[in-house]
Amino acid sequence: MKNFLTTSDLTSDQLNQLIDAAFRFKGGVDNSQPVAGKSIALVFFNPSLRTRASMQIGIQELGGHAVILEPGGTSWTLEHREGAVMDGDKTEHVAEFVRVLGRYCEAIGVRTFAALKNWDEERTDPILNAFAKHSEVPIINLESAMQHPCQALADMMTIREKLGSERKRVVLTWAWHPKPLPMAVPNSFALAAAQMGHDLVIAYPTGYELGEALMETITQRAAASGGGVQVTKNIDAAFDGADVIYAKSWGAKQFYGTPEKDLAARAQYREQWIVDEQKMARTNRAIFMHCLPVRRNVIVTDGVIDSPASVVIDQAENRLHVQKAIMSKVLSAEY
Amino acid sequence: MKNFLTTSDLTSDQLNQLIDAAFRFKGGVDNSQPVAGKSIALVFFNPSLRTRASMQIGIQELGGHAVILEPGGTSWTLEHREGAVMDGDKTEHVAEFVRVLGRYCEAIGVRTFAALKNWDEERTDPILNAFAKHSEVPIINLESAMQHPCQALADMMTIREKLGSERKRVVLTWAWHPKPLPMAVPNSFALAAAQMGHDLVIAYPTGYELGEALMETITQRAAASGGGVQVTKNIDAAFDGADVIYAKSWGAKQFYGTPEKDLAARAQYREQWIVDEQKMARTNRAIFMHCLPVRRNVIVTDGVIDSPASVVIDQAENRLHVQKAIMSKVLSAEY
Amino acid sequence: MKNFLTTSDLTSDQLNQLIDAAFRFKGGVDNSQPVAGKSIALVFFNPSLRTRASMQIGIQELGGHAVILEPGGTSWTLEHREGAVMDGDKTEHVAEFVRVLGRYCEAIGVRTFAALKNWDEERTDPILNAFAKHSEVPIINLESAMQHPCQALADMMTIREKLGSERKRVVLTWAWHPKPLPMAVPNSFALAAAQMGHDLVIAYPTGYELGEALMETITQRAAASGGGVQVTKNIDAAFDGADVIYAKSWGAKQFYGTPEKDLAARAQYREQWIVDEQKMARTNRAIFMHCLPVRRNVIVTDGVIDSPASVVIDQAENRLHVQKAIMSKVLSAEY
Known part of the structure; x- marks a missing residue:
């Protein structure tokens, strides 16, 4: 398991260890730079202040570079359904989108809100899961339809x-x-x-x-x-x-x-x-x-x-510290 | 006084000293990096070329990282009035917005144009002053309703x-x-x-x-x-x-x-x-x-x-140099 | 010739040398940082995923900083016709836009799609060529109306x-x-x-x-x-x-x-x-x-x-490597 999609994928002990790591970042005890010279993509389907700023700064404090993409805004709109005949308004499939990003970046953070249109579909977190399915690098959930684990x-x-x-x-x-x-x-x-x-x-x-x-x-x-x-x-x-x-x-x-x-x-x-x-x-x-x-x-x-x-x-400040802990963990060999 | 809101907060001597410092940056005499490893937020309520590019590059040349936020665009819309019952279209109050940014960043630059709708209100520069009131880190005016000191x-x-x-x-x-x-x-x-x-x-x-x-x-x-x-x-x-x-x-x-x-x-x-x-x-x-x-x-x-x-x-080039001088000064101990 | 506008400006040998250089980047043989401490502007008139991400990361891997501008989005709209009386919807002329950017940056990448409205005009790549005409720093074509050399x-x-x-x-x-x-x-x-x-x-x-x-x-x-x-x-x-x-x-x-x-x-x-x-x-x-x-x-x-x-x-991955080769070449003394 290399993704960070929901806290239920982790044990209570693992959550406490992440919080311990976050306190070490906050206290200035941990100044490691596990992302040095590398890039992490942040994909925002929805607007963001805290997440965008704290992720960008967290990545930079870990030595890396944040690449921010806004599909539908300054980038393309994405299809996530398998087998779709893409003759509508979606210009790219998640299958290509995430695999390409994975060639450029060490991990991909993604924000994709619920549209509140169809409970039976949205409760399955389809876009987040399409990212996780196709990606060859870790996916970090920056708030999906159903979870906001950071x-x-x-x-x-x-x-x-x-x-x-x-x-x-x-x-x-x-x-x-x-x-x-x-x-x-x-x-x-x-x-x-x-x-x-x-x-x-x-x-x-x-x-x-x-x-x-x-x-x-x-x-x-x-x-x-x-x-x-x-x-x-x-x-x-x-x-x-x-x-x-x-x-x-x-x-x-x-x-x-x-x-x-x-x-x-x-x-x-x-x-x-x-x-x-x-x-x-x-x-x-x-x-x-x-x-x-x-x-x-x-x-x-x-x-x-x-x-x-x-x-x-x-x-809100603690968002920065836990996200540094999460990124460090997700990118570490033992995760 | 830790903000840079208008030149009238400074004496003529202080303005000349800032210009002296800008010439030192321009001439390559001053290569100091007072923002090394730190972040400065740039909040744009309005579009920008020179300010955005020159601030971003200035911050990077001072060793730091620029975090660009566009409330209303890729972020939230902001309320600045005290005591407002926020049941309209504004999703966040400046009081939270700037205090959170202050936890992530060393300073906050803000651009907020006049809407040219209400002279009596806009002449008081209400949004800029709400930023200055609530912020715990220095505010740099990147063009407000009434001033463009950079x-x-x-x-x-x-x-x-x-x-x-x-x-x-x-x-x-x-x-x-x-x-x-x-x-x-x-x-x-x-x-x-x-x-x-x-x-x-x-x-x-x-x-x-x-x-x-x-x-x-x-x-x-x-x-x-x-x-x-x-x-x-x-x-x-x-x-x-x-x-x-x-x-x-x-x-x-x-x-x-x-x-x-x-x-x-x-x-x-x-x-x-x-x-x-x-x-x-x-x-x-x-x-x-x-x-x-x-x-x-x-x-x-x-x-x-x-x-x-x-x-x-x-x-336009000199914008870069004076802004480096302003940021260095605002973040220095003696300002 | 300092620009990279179309492959037809280069000989077959020169193209092969660029590909050789790209393989050296891909293989980890070349880790040079010819853009260290410098900035490159990326101007997007149209949306982008691969180009934006791969250019931004390529610049950072070469030691530099990417400054992303989106005229018409978060920046101004641009006029490119000589002698225009600018009393319409265009707020700035390319003549000023690129010369100012050239004071801040070592090179300028530009993406400007065909509008598919007027063949006789668009076939001449007017916006790309206005950038090249006025710029005092190298222009890199990130897809113009008629060419996508990267x-x-x-x-x-x-x-x-x-x-x-x-x-x-x-x-x-x-x-x-x-x-x-x-x-x-x-x-x-x-x-x-x-x-x-x-x-x-x-x-x-x-x-x-x-x-x-x-x-x-x-x-x-x-x-x-x-x-x-x-x-x-x-x-x-x-x-x-x-x-x-x-x-x-x-x-x-x-x-x-x-x-x-x-x-x-x-x-x-x-x-x-x-x-x-x-x-x-x-x-x-x-x-x-x-x-x-x-x-x-x-x-x-x-x-x-x-x-x-x-x-x-x-x-798509190779976009990253060739663009690093192109930027290195364009910014080198002998190009």
């Missing part, structure tokens, strides 16, 4: 940095947003928190459950690591005694393809599901987390995100 | 390079253009010329005066540095005896929000206000300057821009 | 790599495509194959001949190098005994400006002109080549492109 690893590093290595009450809480968003971040956060053995609570209103197959994996991993998983529709109860509040909006699986129905269904939850000072007061002096970008006074109030409880900037 | 410093370097350090008759002359343009370049050129103690003449037709507050600052700085400031609507008189002709088009403050009115008002000035051979013949063998990009045979005739008097390419 | 050199290197240096039966075969495409690749491939002394066959249906002036040059160069040139409308006969099948679609000169007529004319050729297993069986165990991106099951069947005969990925 973010999840930065999240786990941040929890350990702020609260230590003990089991914590970690709450993933849905929030209203003016349009349906992908589930990659909540999926990966919940999965990684379960793998880390935390006491995970997932709070969302009716209709916003995560995918069934993923919930099964999460439950298994929690059991294996001595953690727990709880699901609730009571946001106040969720906040009670929490050590970590992780806010995130996502779209409902049942409304993939009909965003207007999702917006109608969620309208009633706007006021109740925002993270505000009142709800934070119920917690065990919890830290507030979000992957960014965040819509202020929609997902979270200014009062909370600007409070000392907010660790969102540290969390 | 350009102005390159302009002053070019005048000194071509004509020496003495006080010169320096004419900033408005020109017709098929659409209203921002005032950042004329503002910063006039301000810097006044700070350098030149005999500044600003020529424009009725209605195209610069902002009142800026004109007050310009007058004060000219007085302090032994220079002079004159305003005229007579373009022929302005050219008489000039040592420097600096052509630039800009929109009228009164027509912010109504570009069609500006175009109607300016139509009559097209023929009269172009820089041509006849007008150049009135000068004291003046050099011709423009910040580029320039529309040939609209702002200036081919005959003038292709003549030996034209120094526009040297002026 | 591709052609990689193609010749690949033929030598796979089949040795002997004269081969090299077939350039037209294919159906859902829209008319530029002729730069077939032009440059045919020209370079003739210069290399191959036995060149160009196969296309009625109406799709290459330009007359180019065909004259091809015939002359073939004669000079001991090669041959044949044109046929019989695709089966073309494949008989071929050593190399090079598939490419292009638009008809006569239909520049009327793409719908081209599409109507070509519709009848779709089934017959695809490269499939049956046609490949007629060859002398030929290798299959294409410049990529390629539309699977339109230009070529999955069966052929996925077979051992297909060398398209090696061909």
